[in-house]
Amino acid sequence: MKSLLRFLIRYHSTILFLVLEIIAFILIARFNSFHNAKIYSAKNRVLGNITSMYRDFSQYLRLIDENKALRKENIRLYNLLPANYYNPVSHYDTVILGEKKYEFIGAVVINNSTNKQYNYITINKGRKHGIEPEMGVICNDGIVGVVKETTENFSTIVSLLNRDFFPNAMIKRNGFFGYIEWLGRRYNKVVLKEIPLHAEILIGDTITTSGYSGIFPEGILIGVVEKFEAEQGIFYKVYVNLSTNFKRLSNVVVVNNRMREEQLKVEQSTEHD
Amino acid sequence: MIKVLPRNIIRFIALVMAQVLVFNNIEISGFINPYIYVLFILLLPFETPTWMLLMLGALLGLSIDIFSETIGMHMVATIAMAFLRPFVLSVFSPRDGYETGTFPRVSYYGLQWFFKYAAVLIIAHHLVLFYTEIFRLHDFFATFFRVVLSAMFSISMIVLSQYFIFRK
Structure with missing residues (x-):
């Protein structure tokens, strides 16, 4: 007993060091593998004001570019209105529009990082606004990520710049995915x-989402091909320059696929057979 | 001793704020980050007992973690750094030890001493931090590259701060 005590006194700093490191690793394991919504909302209460003030200010500086982008987007959408198409049937009422598959919810980024290995984005819309986990997130320039956790007013998004996120993609010109x-x-x-070697790739080819997983609509821009090389003799490894600038992300759109559940259900029942 | 305590508390708060609000937003070519908050550990008095160093390291790391959403990662690195500090101090100690009433600063022991002392501890801190963050070995050299570049940047910021901000 006495020698144990002497041992403890002698090595107290090493023991304390080990204990503290173990606590730290437990914290890492507890909080970083899945982002705990509670920590987020607690932090948002404390830091929310400072962060949003900072946000407001930096958004103000980008107002001109942001306006330009919005104007362009407005014109593009204007061109898509059914009323603007030539209609062979004389009355507009008789145009048959299919059931709406995708719904879009606008949101503003309030926290974002690009310098970690597992980057997440926080936006200012949550469950209250109809956002649920696993919805896709895009912006005017291309894809952003997928919703991970939601609270009443906020959501966190797994950024495309996250090493655990592997969205489907295809080459727009020939459909190889x-x-x-x-x-x-x-x-x-x-x-x-995983682009097969017989696929023809050109530098500058457009890469878009494939729409297979049902998270993103088909044809959302990801980027353009910078270069490519054969990997292990089976597949091409294609280097892509992203079209989305993650450093200055501010307005994003959350995509709700109203038929995703149905798609998942039929896929699941096929796999179980 | 009475003057040392409030000064260190203010320094703690100031460094955490500076790191969270300014330096966390500085990224050079995408992945080089300066971590200057470790200066707090570097400037603690020589007489600080190891157990207190460790507790302060844990507290400092945890405060940074809470604000940068990396719970535990900075904590692991700062605790390791605090643990190493006494060894580094004894390795670089001058021939007749450290005089009482002095602090580990450029103004007492010179640039060369401070640079060696800061560089060893900062590199140790960054090594632990970056490898804990990535938590796998298959990008060993890419991570090492990040460690070296970020450490160079942090060391230069910290040494410069000795001439401009923390002169006394």
Whole structure:
């Protein structure tokens, strides 16, 4: 007993060091693998004001560019209105529009990072506004990520710049598809994998979402091909320059696929057979 | 001793604020981040007992973690750094030890001493931090590259701060 006590006194700093490190690792395991919504809302209460003030200010500085982008987007949408199409049937009422599959909810980014290995984005809309986990998130320039956790007023998004996120993607010109992986280095570069060697790729080809997983609509821009190389003799490894600038993300759109559940259900029942 | 305590509390708050509000937003070419808040550990008095160093390291790391949403990661790194500090101090100690009433600063022990002392501890801190963040070994050299570049940046910021902000 006496020697145990002497041991404890002698090595008290090493023991304290080990104990503290173990506590720290427990904290990492507890909080970082899945983002605890509680921590988020607590932090938002404390830091919310400072962050949103900072946000407001930096948004103000970008107002001109943001306006330009919105104007362009407005004109594009204007062109898509059914009323603006030539209609062979004389009355507008008789145009048959299919059932609406995708719904869009606008939101503003209030927190974002690009310098970690697992980046997340926080937006100012939540459950109250109809946002649920696993919805896709896009912006005017291309894809952003997928919703991870939601609270009443906020949601966190797994950024495309996250090493655990692998969205489906395809080459727009010929439809060959693979998946996107971020290598954890540059915030504006990703890699498209599993494109077979017989696929024809050109530098400058457009890469878009494939729409297979039902998270994103088909044809949302991801980026353009920078270069490509054969990997292990089976597949191409295609380096893609992202079209979305994650450093100055501000307005995003959350995509709600109203038929996703149905798609998942039929896919699941097929797999179980 | 009475003057030391409030000064360190203010320094703690100021460094955490500076790190969270300013330096966390500085990124050079996408992945080089300066972590200057470790200066708090570097400037603690020589007489600080190891257990207190460790507790302060844990507290400092945790405060940074809470604001940058990386619970535990900075904590692991700062605790390791605090644990190493006494060893580094004894390795670099001058021939007749550290005089009482002095602090580990450029103004007492010179630029060369401070640079060696700061560089070793900062590199140790960054190594632990970046490898804990990525938590796998297959990008070993890419991570090492990040460690080296970020450490160079942090060291230069901290050494410069000794001449401009923390002169006394």
